[in-house]
Amino acid sequence: MKEALFYFFEKETAMIEIKDLSKVYQTKKGSVSGVDRVSLTIAEGNIFGIVGYSGAGKSSLIRCLNLLEKPTSGQIEVNGVDLTKLKGPQLRKARLKIGMIFQHFHLISQKTVAENIAFALRAAGTPRNEIEDRVTELLEMVSLADKKDVFPAQLSGGQKQRVGIARALANNPSVLLCDEATSALDPNTTLSILRLLKKINRELNITIVLITHEMNVVKEICDRMAIMQDGKVIEEGSVYDIFSNPQTPLAEEFIKSVVSFDIPxxxxxxxxxxxxxxxxxxxxxxxxxxxxxxxxxxxxxxxxxxxxxxxxxxxxxxxxxxxxxxxxxxxxxxxxxxxxxxxxxxxxxxx
The missing domain is CATH 3.30.70.260 (ACT domain)
Incomplete structure (x- = not known):
């Protein structure tokens, strides 16, 4: 286990293998399957999109990837290490290498932009004398160097999401999970955030897993994609192949939202x-x-x-x-x- 953990933390990029993953929720009305025996391979350095309507299971799946939700069964391997077998300090350390950005930003309103980013660094035990330089580096990366001492309430939605991205990158993750990261943004701001994510992917070779219900998002930056329905993956492949030759009615429906050819x-x-x-x-x-x-x-x-x-x-x-x-x-x-x-x-x- 020690050798495997060393390999996981030292390697700069990651490959994710999801094997027969299920997540079952217990409700007053009985058991509800959020994720139903999903298996996916995500190559290192890829931007992988997971698409589905509300209730399809995509949010449950992405929250299982860093064990914010504990899977009912199955495996999640990152660089050969099964995260479902880690506990306590080992799991917390593994999570530092899996950054996450959210639809509603989740910034601390009482802290400045710089303090929000520094908070993630302090939580990870970064030496105090290194924090300020790292915060400056991250703010430059997301084009917010002039907003260092500004509070979240003074930022636009796109700027808040840039802070969220900087915070997620603070501890040099191998994987970046994006949970509907652009759903709360207008189209122009969405495009700027997607271009930033693509730049981060190319320059840092970070594997990005992105969930969305918008095919325009997938079309803009993803290499491969999976379509989910009722907790299952019903179609998976390169974005180009699915756009050019969809195999399921749901894939066709999503594509028509981007490329419509309805004639009166x-x-x-x-x-x-x-x-x-x-x-x-x-x-x-x-x-x-x-x-x-x-x-x-x-x-x-x-x-x-x-x-x-x-x-x-x-x-x-x-x-x-x-x-x-x-x-x-x-x-x-x-x-x-x-x-x-x-x-x-x-x-x-x-x-």
Whole structure:
């Protein structure tokens, strides 16, 4: 155990392995399953998003990761150390390497920005002569050096969250847990906080686990993601793969909140041709496949909707279009687009 603990604390980055994890709550009405046999592997240095609606179990899961909630069963390994087997001083020491930021900031209102951050350092036993320099370093990292002596009530929501991030980073964690960290913020502030988290991830190589119900958050910074429903993980993979090829109705529902292609029924009723949904992955999204297809097979094409989204810095093109012409030519055109790397779905065959 001593060797394993040494390895855990000395290694700069972390990999999390969740094995068959369950959390059951006892209520007056009986047992309620918050997390139901979840298994996930989170690679070191990744930003991993966990998505789900309220009650899906994502908050219970993330609170189990640092044992704020004690799991009913299963294992949580960080760099090969099972945290569920640690107790007392060992567990407290392990938690210092797992920072956490919250939706509602949880700052101490009677303390200044600097004192809020210093509080975390003092709690960890940091030598007094090192605290001031570390606080200054952290405030510069989150772009709040000029707010050192300000109280939380004088800060905006985004600034409060930056203080929360600085405090979570105070003890050089290997893992940063984000519990709906942007849900209380406006869109512009959310984007600035996400960019800060991405910068921290890249510069410090900290593994970030982020829970949210907003797919825009996942699309902006996550490498991989899991979708939860009723305490279970129902889909897991790279953000790009899930956006480009969702496997469950819930994943499709979440994606539509970010990329919507609903066409008014009145416009659809005016269409007489075949209506296609055409999806291009990767570099193919930037090529003129549709234009080439229309010219080569002598068909008419009418774009109804379309865009190119950039996910993990890779393009994903999605288009809705009406095509008219000889049925045989249209079938050949569809086959040609598929040969060029497109995924084509017939929404309606035409009137």
């Amino acid at each position: 029924e009145a416009i659809l009723n005016e269409c007489r041709g075949r209506i296609l949904k055409v999806l291009f992955r990767g570099h193919v999204a930037g090529e003129g496949v549709i234009t080439d297809t229309i010219q080569q097979f002598n068909i008419k094409g009418n774009f109804l909707h379309g865009s190119i989204e950039y996910i993990q810095e890779r393009p994903l093109g999605i288009f809705l279009m009406e095509v008219q012409g000889n049925h045989k030519a249209i079938n050949k055109a569809v086959s040609y687009m598929e040969e060029r790397g497109a995924q084509v779905e017939v929404i309606r065959n035409g009137l």
